[in-house]
């Protein structure tokens with residue numbers, strides 16, 4: 001599901017996506033590593049290739065560190081640990097009780113899917129019938145989009161998304177689609193077609209392509225760049241066969257009986273398209289994510305033109321985004337958003353911070369253009385934002401000459417500075433989070449600053465957003481949100497737009513997708529009001545629902561069995577574990593600093609030679625915390641001398657105990673958890 005708002009490279013989740021269950025690595029310890037027992041998908045990172053996108057990244061300061069610079073040689077590689085969710089995983093909250101079957105993915109020992117279909121076998125597809133399976137994208141909020149279209153011995157897969165927790169929160173796992181059905185039919189897969197570059201549509205490609213037998217990927221260019229950029233993280237994997245298509249290309253033959261055709265539509269990331277799989281009995285249409293550009297509820301001429309070709313099509317099945325079905329009317333036009341923010345950029349007297357979803361690439365381009373118009377330099381912060389802008393630069397979608405590094409921002413007067421940042425959902429360690437707490441190294445908030453939230457609050461994030469706003473308001477900058485002003489619109493059409501799309505496309509059958517069950521049903525009800533008979537509307541009860549069109553597409557059945565669909569959880573992050581550990585440490589350092597203990601033990605007596613030394617950086621101000629440091633020295637002395645009473649004590653164990661006790665003590669006294677290190681010398 002998802003939305004515009006969020007998915008994308010490293011983007012957050014959709015507007016309606018539930019807040020991740022474990023968004024914050026609050027209680028990991030510095031030495032924690034993602035556990036690799038039960039290893040399954042093992043991706044080894046052997047250094048990043050250098051490409052023109054990399055160079056573009058470098059220019060705007062978004063380079064991805066090669067493994068060699070990661071500083072954690074102990075990590076032998078960049079490993080993902082994939083597993084089916086089980087009752088013991090931290091994901092229970094997110095998934096409810098559905099995913100109880102423990103599974104080993106590497107050797108395919110899987111327990112059959114839970115629920116009503118437990119032991120049923122999926123019958124082979126009868127010759128001449130068409131099978132459509134939403135492997136993900138229906139049933140629950142927070143969809144991992146993937147749809148299968150099958151005819152004879154040929155399969156086309158539409159989208160391969162993933163879902164993860166938070167943009168700037170490393171160390172949490174994410175979910176990829178269950179590809180068991182496809183793995184078993186690998187030889188039949190002719191193509192993976194991609195609607196657009198948001199992560200809930202492309203995020204799992206590197207993880208599932210081998211299981212799918214590495215079919216060619218058809219996508220438009222912006223999506224292609226994002227897919228390739230992500231795939232560079234896994235140089236040991238076979239290269240992807242990415243084929244870039246033009247928006248209005250004629251149909252592409254992908255197999256004996258199937259063709260695919262793309263069509264342009266409006267969303268929030270460049271090159272968004274809908275996809276048509278042409279079968280002998282009509283089109284299977286997947287719109288992907290869609291909104292409709294409009295003037296006060298009247299679709300623009302460009303929109304009308306985009307759908308015109310449907311007049312001459314024979315559509316067997318249409319599927320459509322249900323994300324915005326619960327919102328009446330039409331979204332405000334992106335043009336209104338751009339104009340509103342343009343005026344803010346023009347009129348704001350001081351420094352301007354704009355928080356938006358990194359996935360809103362088209363809007364970000366507008367903001368950059370406005371900044372250039374009014375002579376503001378732009379600082380871009382947030383990894384996902386930087387990656388997307390590197391691709392914007394690479395494709396030359398706009399001029400980025402006025403983008404400067406944050407370290408150079410001070411050279412400009414504040415009324416000439418604009419910052420584009422992520423963190424509008426209150427994500428911990430994001431720029432806004434740190435700015436609000438006063439812990440950002442280079443950016444201190446002033447009352448003369450203006451902050452624009454060009455984003456909505458994703459349901460589930462209300463609390464963290466409130467906390468963020470509380471902290472920001474204490475610094476009293478001017479804050480502008482979509483409550484006051486037209487500074488945000490969703491990339492997913494509201495009810496009025498969806499209704500309009502239905503009127504542009506004549507179809508035999510309709511299946512609502514990209515939404516939880518309630519949204520699918522609301523979508524059904526709306527369509528029935530438009531006059532579509534109930535028996536022409538197919539509601540997938542759950543992901544994995546198998547729909548078959550029989551008798552040359554004149555009737556359909558929903559099979560009583562489902563394809564395996566429980567999402568697979570992958571531990572690690574999209575950037576790989578090595579770098580992840582480094583980032584975690586950096587985040588810890590940022591948050592709480594580092595605390596070193598140095599002690600010299602007299603070999604003969606086991607007593608300390610002198611009071612232990614303590615060094616700390618970024619933790620607390622030493623001069624104001626003499627008392628605390630004094631107590632730590634006392635604690636260190638006690639821990640050591642209690643141990644060294646036994647002449648056979650182990651230095652390693654002693655160090656471990658010291659670190660643990662000092663950590664616990666500091667946490668109790670200060671609420672902070674700095675990285676604690678201990679060094680002991682005996683002589």
Ligand SMILES: [Zn+2]
Pocket residue numbers: 001002003004007198200201289
């Ligand atoms: Zn989406």
Ligand SMILES: [Zn+2]
Pocket residue numbers: 002003004007196198267289
């Ligand atoms: Zn999208």
